Amino acid sequence: MLNTTTATTAWEQHATCAGTPIELWYGPDERPESGHEAYWRRRHAKTLCTQCPVRTQCLADELIQPRADQHGIRGGMTPREREQLLATWRRDGLIPADKPASSETVRRLLIQKFPTASAS
Structure with a gap:
């Protein structure tokens, strides 16, 4: 889901979730x-x-964010x-056990996992 509190990245402009209610991705706040x-x-x-x-x-x-900062549905995963x-x-052994994986490595692994997904 797009983060409406920060500037969007180029890819976010093309996201299917653009304009959807944030509650769909994170659940309701009020109850x-x-x-x-x-x-x-x-x-x-x-x-x-x-x-x-x-x-x-x-x-x-989302995968390169610290675990504590990961919330909601992103990229089709909880x-x-x-x-x-x-x-x-x-x-x-595809990513380091003791430090965060690089963005490039994560993208490469995801493209292998979801070959029909956009790589741009």
Whole structure:
């Protein structure tokens, strides 16, 4: 989901999520969300992500952030799913275990994982 508090990057202008309610990506602020509501909200958000021409860039930008700064659905993945992906890459020696992975490395790995996603 686009971050409306900072300047957008070039790829964000082409994101499928542009103009969608932020609650779709992060859940409601004003009340607790039931498990059923959360499931359907996340499912809808992920469906939009699968159609997004800049999914790889979105996911890569989130994966290089510190874990504490990762929230909501980004690039079609939840924070837990992103952490599992990073853990797999660390275990397989594809990214460093002791420091954050570079943006270039993450993008390359994502392009291998999602070959039909945009690489620009």
